[in-house]
Each structure stands twice: as C-alpha cells, then as structure tokens.
Amino acid sequence: MNSDRREFLKKVTAGAAGVAVGGTAMGMSAKSYSKIIGANDRINVAIIGLGRRLGAYYEPVSKKENNVELVYLCDVMKSQRERAAANFAKRIDYKPKLENDVRKVFADQNVDGVFVATPDHWHTPGAIMAMQGGKHVYVEKPCSHNMFENEMIVAAMKKYNKVVQMGNQQRSSDHTQEIISEIHNGAIGVPYRAVAFYVNSRGEVPVQKKAPVPEGLDWDLFQGPAPRRGYTEETWDYNWHWYGWDYGTAETGNNATHELDVARWALQVDFPMRVDVEAGKRHFFDDGWEMYDTMEATFRFADNKVINWDGRSRNGFDTYGQGGRGTIIYGSEGTVFVDRGKYILYDRRGKVVKDSKSASNEAGTALGGGGDMTTGHVENWFGVIRGEQKKLNADIADATISQAMVHYSNVAYRIGRGYDIDEVSGKMYDRDAMKLWSREYEPGWEPKI
Numbered sequence: 001m002n003s004d005r006r007e008f009l010k011k012v013t014a015g016a017a018g019v020a021v022g023g024t025a026m027g028m029s030a031k032s033y034s035k036i037i038g039a040n041d042r043i044n045v046a047i048i049g050l051g052r053r054l055g056a057y058y059e060p061v062s063k064k065e066n067n068v069e070l071v072y073l074c075d076v077m078k079s080q081r082e083r084a085a086a087n088f089a090k091r092i093d094y095k096p097k098l099e100n101d102v103r104k105v106f107a108d109q110n111v112d113g114v115f116v117a118t119p120d121h122w123h124t125p126g127a128i129m130a131m132q133g134g135k136h137v138y139v140e141k142p143c144s145h146n147m148f149e150n151e152m153i154v155a156a157m158k159k160y161n162k163v164v165q166m167g168n169q170q171r172s173s174d175h176t177q178e179i180i181s182e183i184h185n186g187a188i189g190v191p192y193r194a195v196a197f198y199v200n201s202r203g204e205v206p207v208q209k210k211a212p213v214p215e216g217l218d219w220d221l222f223q224g225p226a227p228r229r230g231y232t233e234e235t236w237d238y239n240w241h242w243y244g245w246d247y248g249t250a251e252t253g254n255n256a257t258h259e260l261d262v263a264r265w266a267l268q269v270d271f272p273m274r275v276d277v278e279a280g281k282r283h284f285f286d287d288g289w290e291m292y293d294t295m296e297a298t299f300r301f302a303d304n305k306v307i308n309w310d311g312r313s314r315n316g317f318d319t320y321g322q323g324g325r326g327t328i329i330y331g332s333e334g335t336v337f338v339d340r341g342k343y344i345l346y347d348r349r350g351k352v353v354k355d356s357k358s359a360s361n362e363a364g365t366a367l368g369g370g371g372d373m374t375t376g377h378v379e380n381w382f383g384v385i386r387g388e389q390k391k392l393n394a395d396i397a398d399a400t401i402s403q404a405m406v407h408y409s410n411v412a413y414r415i416g417r418g419y420d421i422d423e424v425s426g427k428m429y430d431r432d433a434m435k436l437w438s439r440e441y442e443p444g445w446e447p448k449i
Helices: 001-010 054-062 078-089 101-106 121-132 147-160 176-186 219-223 249-265 373-387 397-413
Strands: 043-048 069-075 098-100 111-114 138-141 162-166 191-199 273-279 293-300 305-312 323-332 334-336 341-348 353-356
Touching: 001 121, 001 219, 043 054, 043 098, 043 101, 043 373, 054 069, 054 078, 054 373, 069 078, 069 101, 078 098, 101 121, 101 162, 111 121, 111 373, 121 138, 121 147, 121 249, 138 373, 147 397, 162 373, 162 397, 176 249, 176 305, 176 334, 249 305, 249 323, 249 334, 249 397, 273 397, 293 397, 305 397
Parallel strands: 043 069, 043 111, 069 098, 111 138, 138 162, 191 305
Antiparallel strands: 191 323, 273 293, 293 305, 323 334, 334 341, 341 353
C-alpha cells in the first residue's frame, strides 16, 4: 500500500460523502476513547444473542481476574435464555437478568459493554443502538450485513467514541501475530498472493414451510431490522444462514471473514481494485439452501497482489492437506501456511524452515467455536476499555475493510458478474452492484446515528 493511500486513510472521517468506509487501519487511539472505566474497575456486560456462539464467552466473562459482571443474558427465544442461565450458573456465583428485548438492555445505564452475537442482520443495528446507549461493543463477525452498514458502524464508533471490536479472533492469536510480523519483515520475500479457504461437509437443509411461531420465540424481535414475513419452520435456529438474504450473508459472511482478514493482514492491502466470482449451489439441489454453497472468488489489489477465496460448504475434500480452514501466503522467497492451530514456514523450494504448532484450542469448523483465541480477543477488548492496552487487535475501522471483501463477493454472485472497485472509497464501479450497497429495512428499523 503506497504512502498516499496510508495518508488518506489517516485523514478520512466516516460519514463524509465518498470517503473510505474503513478509516485508518489503526482506528482511534486508546487515549481518544475518553475512558470512564479505571484499570481496577469492574466492567458490567450483557450478551445479546445466546445461540451457538455463547460458549465462547464462558471463560472470559467468568474469569475472576477479568473483573467482569454479567448483568444481562438477552435472547428472543425463552429456551435460549434459560439454557444460557443454567450454563453460566456453573461458572459464576450470581444470577444475571434474563431479558427478551434488547432495547431494555441498551437503555440500562449500568451496562458498560455489550456482546452482539445475534443473527447477521442484527449486528450493525444492534451495535449502533448499544453505542447510542453509551455501551462499548464486541460484535461478532460479520460486523455488517452490507456495505452501507460498514459505513454506519464506523461512523457510529467515531461519533459515540466507543471501543468497538469485531470477533475475528485470529487477530489475537500469538502464533498468527508472530508469523504475520515475520512476513512483514521479509521472511518470504515480497508477499504477492494469498489463498484463503474453508471446507465443510454440511448436510441437507429442510425446505422452508409455513409453521406456527415456536413457543417462547419473539418472532417480531428476531426479524428486527429485516422486512416482516410469516414464520417458516427451521428458520430461527441457525438455518437463517441459508434462507435468503434477509438475515444471513451466506457462507462467505459466516466463515470467509476470518481467513480473508488474515490474508489481507499478511499482504498489507486494503480495498481491492476488482472482484470476480464463480459460485453456485452444487449439492442437494432440491433442498432448502437458497444461496451458493460453493464459491471461488478472486480479489485483485494494487502492486499486483491477489487474494483467492476457496469456499466449499458441503464438500469436505481436504484440498490443501491442512484440514478445514486456513490461509496460504505466497512470497518471492517462500510460502507460509497459517491456521488457528499453527503456522508452517517454507522456503522457495518448499522445504520446511519453521513449524510452530500452537497450544491453541480454538475451534475450527465446529459450530459455535470458542477457545483461548476468543478469550484473548475478548480480554483485549476489556483491556482497551480500561485503558490497560493501547490498541484493539480488530478495531472496527480496520475490520470493516476485511468485511467489505465478503460483501463484494456476495454482490458479484447476486448480479452474476465481477466488477471494478475504487480502492480508495470502496465504492463499486457497477450500477447493479451499487443497488445492493444497502438493503431493504423494516420501516422504523433503519440504522441511524
């Protein structure tokens, strides 16, 4: 990335017409957050969304040394609230409040920080509402549902002066930080290409059928910012990922965010200049899965750098011989493979130079996940809120640039062609693509700051 680009990113402010979505990759300084929580003070938190990601928060929230109090467990499904309360009861000696309506949590001035672990369509609207209520935010990936929300969440962070971290937890991985630093210091010469991949063997998905709203589910609040429709069975519990674009961001939003972020980090690139995609539904042709389940995407950047995405949701063949997910970085003098458990450094001839197997227990393709990377990532968020740490590992201003790659590939799939991109502003040079910059919102639920 050239010096003019870096200087521009330092100067842009979200919300100005035509400016870059992400702002500076460094984000705001820790000092500028105007902390009101001292280093020894307790942080009161709420968890919004108590589905499969819940297990990732048990350790960081319950560790005594983190000095955190869980004030609310909030979910639109009664059984989820009760399950979460029972699981936390094994780990903490007090009872958090159980709440259905996120708006009541955001209005409680006793809450300092919020974990947003809802379905995708709630991530940015929920994060903005939380900031408007005076809360710091840890928002799971994808941090946004579309490019408009990318702009909005960064603008809200700046307006409300809050600490906002995205849950791309590999940014807090010791071994990943180590090898990325080595790449930046010339370990493989000039890095020029990265291949990010995710493979899984997901099965058949039920075809949607009209059904009564399940007992205990607040279907209206589940939909929140999304246009209203009648309930269909199997929707609320994970399969919303595959049932159209009202709630989910397909597998690329669900999983590519992680590896694309590592690839961009390694290559030190920001917005691409072009995206091209080949994608389609390749398995269980008559089931309820409404999006692609297989995608190959190519992102081209300045200085002849390229990132490839290989995503296969339902064909578990181990193409790269390294398991279900990871990132390969090619350089003029060598190659690196890195995933959540290790990195391997090769010379130009393919000989292993260094093999660093991490002690990480972070989950890979298992639903929900969690582990020591997530714990460290959450603790980094706590540390910046308190002023004990200077920098977020996944500041939302930088995280949204990685998130943009997800949106670009989904848009290319939806319009059926690739397109060029303004590498400074992130805008798409395609009229049909720009029609998908935002989305339809339920009236009154549009993200506003």
